[in-house]
Ligand SMILES: Nc1ncnc2c1ncn2[C@@H]1O[C@H](COP(=O)(O)OP(=O)(O)OP(=O)(O)O)[C@@H](O)[C@H]1O
């Protein structure tokens with residue numbers, strides 16, 4: 001499969017011509033540059049990270065560029081993410097980042113999955129068994145995302161205080177699920193709306209119950225939509241900062257919050273360390289996006305290329 | 308139990324709009340009935356009610372002797388071929404064919420045998436592993452038919468099964484479907500707006516207009532004895548000529564009318580003598596004229612305008628003195644030029660008479 005896709009891509013290069021392909025590569029590089037700088041910084045010593053002009057070339061290439069532009073790569077930042085060593089020689093201390101990474105993955109993964117399950121079923125209902133005033137309901141669902149987070153946070157904090165959800169996994173997962181639901185419902189409804197009703201009628205005539213129609217006929221047709229919705233939800237949840245800052249406790253802290261708390265300390269902002277955390281933080285999202293990319297491409301273009 | 312389909316006074320309203328009105332229809336086991344009519348006349352709605360995809364607003368639907376109004380599509384056990392085939396896009400051809408067998412709890416080997424059987428009949432053996440998006444239109448059509456005949460349903464329903472195929476494919480599929488259906492003694496309803504399809508495939512044709520049934524009859528009956536002007540002009544190509552004339556008198560089998568001021572005599576069915584003198588409409592098929600050499604008695608004089616060669620025959624569009632259009636089909640050997648005056652004598656045995664309300668007098 002992958003191989004076939006790669007071959008097709010090669011053909012597309014032929015069609016677009018090298019000129020356009022290179023132009024596209026240059027533009028992509030400009031977009032990617034900030035991320036690239038972060039990844040490079042993650043491999044720098046503290047002094048290199050502060051240097052102006054920025055040192056962007058590993059010293060393996062010092063025969064190519066002047067010395068003041070090169071740095072010697074180190075992995076010490078990555079070690080420091082998880083255990084903090086002291087110049088005084090005291091025993092290294094656990095930073096707790098392994099827990100924070102687990103929290104981020106667990107909370108984002110669980111809430112996106114939950115939103116996907118609930119949202120898909122709800123979307124199918126809205127699409128196939130419309131209520132009186134269906135559009136009003138859909139609109140109301142969306143209004144929950146119309147206010148800036150900073151406005152919503154106060155009532156949410158009060159609710160969490162009263163219910164005792166503050167600082168718990170359940171609390172933050174429910175909150176993120178609720179955040180992802182409107183988007184999931186709207187996305188999935190548009191995918192269900194696109195499907196041919198005749199196909200479902202045919203399945204009914206062929207002796208299928210409504211449930212079997214949903215699982216066997218409808219779901220396989222919206223896999224691309226599921227993938228796209230999941231990735232968007234995942235990115236939003238993964239990067240969420242404000243609610244995580246105020247509603248997670250020491251045990252349930254996510255990476256964005258923990259990351260912000262490494263800023264400061266005896267030697268100012270430790271850019272190398274920060275960049276290393278960010279680099280690690282990027283990996284899960286990149287992996288997910290990479291594995292879903294075939295589905296994703298079909299999903300984000302909605303119905304435009306289907307059929 | 309003998310399987311038959313019966314509709315009794317079936318009506319379907321969508322809000323204020325009545326899509327199907329008081330339809331009575333009986334389809335016997337092994338019989339093929341075509342629903343024919345212009346777009347929007349309620350053919351699909353009727354079919355969907357039989358399948359259980361729509362609930363009738365009034366009236367009863369019976370399979371055999373039992374009323375099925377309240378049964379779901381899965382309980383009715385019908386097979387239907389949709390206008391756009393409605394194959395399951397995410398499943399392979401083979402999985403499409405096995406899908407209806409799910410409810411029958413067959414062993415795997417039996418299932419495979421059934422699939423192999425229908426795949427053989429409809430020549431699908433080579434494409435069993437492909438997805439619907441990877442096969443040609445004609446193959447999709449065959450898969451849809453195969454999926455319908457793989458079970459043993461109470462009846463077969465086809466919604467314009469051939470409308471998306473090209474002419475050649477349509478002809479061969481028509482034959483194939485007919486052959487397949489002949490082997491199965493089930494009632495079959497085929498919806499179409501292609502009259503050739505109806506005339507060739509049906510045992511009986513039901514002609515609908517605006518939700519009402521206008522006529523039910525064998526292909527021969529609806530062609531030779533249409534009950535009204537609508538059916539007469541709907542069935543048969545080129546379309547039947549309809550001439551408004553003044554009836555002078557009708558005596559036994561002889562009628563005398565005035566067309567454009569010229570008296571015209573011809574033979575009609577005896578029953579036409581019940582018509583009182585006045586405005587009537589004559590229906591004459593384009594092939595039911597004989598060409599006269601000169602303007603004689605009982606011939607209509609027309610001027611030819613457009614000549615359309617149709618292969619074996621030639622279609623001539625002509626006009627009478629009073630500008631009424633007349634279509635006439637002449638043999639290919641007869642060379643007609645535009646602007647030429649023709650003298651047409653209606654074949655007495657093939658002239659239909661409609662009263663001033665458009666109802667046939669036969
Ligand atoms: N679900 C519906 N809601 C409202 N009106 C409908 C609905 N389904 C059909 N109609 C109307 O009922 C009438 C009959 O529709 P139907 O689909 O039965 O026509 P048809 O004879 O199959 O036409 P065609 O040859 O174009 O397929 C049409 O005027 C259509 O607009």
Ligand SMILES: [Mg+2]
Nearest residue numbers: 350351352466
């Ligand atoms: Mg239709």
